[in-house]
Amino acid sequence: MSPTRQDAWSQDEDLLLAEVVLRHIREGGTQLQAFEEVGKQLSRTSAACGFRWNSFVRKQYKSGIELAKKQRKELKKQGVSAEKDYQKELTNEEAASPALSMSESVTFQSVLHFLDDLHKKASAASSIEEAKEKSIQKIKDLEKKSYSLAAENERLSKNLKAIEEDYRSLIEIMERARKMVVLQEEDRQQKVKFQMDKNGNLERVEK
Structure with a gap:
């Protein structure tokens, strides 16, 4: 058994944790089950994952959690609907194909x-199941990509905010420097005076 890890979490581990928890929410599982699953994969305790x-x-x-909850409701509705359709189909088949009595010859x-009809139904069911599995896998891949993009968007938003703050700080520094230059220029001009020489010309004299 591998030792329990206590080191810092990486971005990939956070992404795995999010994917598993959201999948359990979507499929009607519990967060505790998700924490235990992630803990086994990362050699961490379920408490640490939680x-x-x-x-x-x-x-x-937050948006991913809301989406997973909506998908769970939709899957639950689809499950109930599929069960009703299946029961209805069984009823129709029984009505269309009554059982042969013992007195009837086969x-x-x-x-x-x-047997041929049964084989066709089995083949159709197999094709539907295969298409269903492909659709589920495609949905999982798209959700994984969506979660990854959401995390990347969050990271870029934080970076943008930091850049904006640095830009504002730079503008403030430049504004203070400009004011200092203006004040120094005004102070220098105030120290200059003019006087008339013996020939009647004005000459500049430093105070």
């Missing part, structure tokens, strides 16, 4: 027809 999520990561994914041709 503390990291609540103290830092969760604040950066021909070889009818058995072949039944």
